[in-house]
Structure formats: structure tokens, C-alpha cells
Amino acid sequence: SQQGEEDPQALSIQEGENATMNCSYKTSINNLQWYRQNSGRGLVHLILIRSNEREKHSGRLRVTLDTSKKSSSLLITASRAADTASYFCATPTSGNTPLVFGKGTRLSVIA
Amino acid sequence: SAVISQKPSRDICQRGTSLTIQCQVDSQVTMMFWYRQQPGQSLTLIATANQGSEATYESGFVIDKFPISRPNLTFSTLTVSNMSPEDSSIYLCSVEVGGTNEKLFFGSGTQLSVL
Numbered sequence: 187s188q189q190g191e192e193d194p195q196a197l198s199i200q201e202g203e204n205a206t207m208n209c210s211y212k213t214s215i216n217n218l219q220w221y222r223q224n225s226g227r228g229l230v231h232l233i234l235i236r237s238n239e240r241e242k243h244s245g246r247l248r249v250t251l252d253t254s255k256k257s258s259s260l261l262i263t264a265s266r267a268a269d270t271a272s273y274f275c276a277t278p279t280s281g282n283t284p285l286v287f288g289k290g291t292r293l294s295v296i297a
Numbered sequence: 298s299a300v301i302s303q304k305p306s307r308d309i310c311q312r313g314t315s316l317t318i319q320c321q322v323d324s325q326v327t328m329m330f331w332y333r334q335q336p337g338q339s340l341t342l343i344a345t346a347n348q349g350s351e352a353t354y355e356s357g358f359v360i361d362k363f364p365i366s367r368p369n370l371t372f373s374t375l376t377v378s379n380m381s382p383e384d385s386s387i388y389l390c391s392v393e394v395g396g397t398n399e400k401l402f403f404g405s406g407t408q409l410s411v412l
Contacts, residue, residue: 217399219401226406228403229401229403231400234400274340276401284328284330284345285330285342285401286342287332287340288339290339
């Protein structure tokens with residue numbers, strides 16, 4: 187069953203602008219992960235945030251987690267055309283169970 | 298980390314035939330996962346493949362349709378049997394390293410079109 191729901195489903199911005207994607211989930215989690223997929227190919231892990239963390243940074247990425255609202259956001263600052271991809275949040279529903287992926291946000295960055 | 302070689306990268310198949318997808322990992326891993334991604338959709342887990350035991354299938358997926366082999370800790374295959382156009386999807390294998398489920402590595406995917 188679907189665990190995460192991203193919004194928006196699609197986002198189009200100009201190069202240099204910031205892109206924010208949101209993810210909501212249903213059950214308790216111990217971590218939440220964000221992945222990127224280029225053109226329907228394999229996914230690449232971007233960042234993980236644990237349930238006891240509220241914010242995490244990695245380069246131009248900033249992830250927040252609000253466990254009380256069961257939501258997370260991914261911010262990409264100073265976007266580039268190369269950031270054009272689909273972005274998915276994913277959570278293990280409990281323990282070491284396999285990851286469940288959200289529906290994804292398709293980001294288009296226009297040069 | 299893990300590097301995964303998945304093949305074929307794409308195929309066009311006739312209805313009623315079967316296709317076997319191979320996934321080779323450059324290191325030994327305990328758990329391998331097979332996902333399906335239908336056009337414009339998210340990833341749906343088909344099954345978890347552990348070496349030395351039968352794969353564990355998710356609801357809606359059965360072994361007769363998607364038989365999986367896991368002969369050793371670096372290799373797995375997924376077969377899509379008796380294909381229909383509804384099986385047209387991207388199929389992805391993935392592995393976790395370290396047993397913590399905190400990071401998955403993915404193959405480049407197999408884009409399957411069934412006519």
C-alpha cells in the first residue's frame with residue numbers, strides 16, 4: 187500500500203529558483219528517505235532523515251521532518267537544469283521492512 | 298555502496314511470451330528487492346529475494362507470474378511470465394547494504410513494452 191504522498195505532482199520552475207516538494211506519510215517511521223529518478227531509470231538515494239531529527243542539509247538540499255504532522259519537505263536551492271527529475275520520498279513502514287515509495291514529484295527546471 | 302548491473306535495459310515483447318531480467322551486484326548482499334513502476338506511477342514492490350530461500354511476494358503478485366531466482370548473494374533474476382500489455386512497465390532491482398534499510402541502491406531498470 188502507498189505510504190507516502192508527495193505534492194505537488196509536478197513542478198516547473200526557472201533555473202536559479204528554489205524548489206520545494208512535500209511528502210506526507212501514514213504510519214510511524216524511524217526514518218524517511220528521498221530519492222531522485224532521471225528519465226524513468228534507476229533511483230538514486232539523496233538523503234535520509236531520522237525520526238528524531240527535524241532538519242538536515244546536504245549541499246543544496248534541505249530536508250525537514252515533522253513527525254507530529256507525518257510530513258517531510260525537500261528543498262532544492264538555486265536549482266539547475268540538471269535537477270530536472272522525479273523525486274520520491276520513501277519510508278520503511280517498520281523495522282527492516284522494505285521501503286514504500288510515494289507517488290513522486292516531477293520537477294522541471296527551465297534554463 | 299553497491300553497483301548493480303541490470304539487463305536488458307529495454308525490450309519489446311509479444312503477448313504470451315516471457316522475459317527474464319537479470320540483476321548482478323558487485324558485492325554480496327543479503328536482501329534484494331524487485332520493484333515495478335507502471336507508466337507515470339510510483340514504485341510498487343513485487344517481492345523480496347533472499348539467498349537460499351523462496352522469495353516473499355507482496356499482495357497482488359504471485360510466483361507463477363513473477364518467478365524469482367536468487368542462486369547466490371550477488372545475483373538474482375525476475376521473470377515476467379505470459380506477458381500481456383498490462384505488464385508494460387519499468388522493472389527495477391535494488392539492494393540494501395548494511396542490513397539497516399537506510400539506503401537502497403538501484404539498477405538502471407528494464408523498460409518493458411508488451412505488444
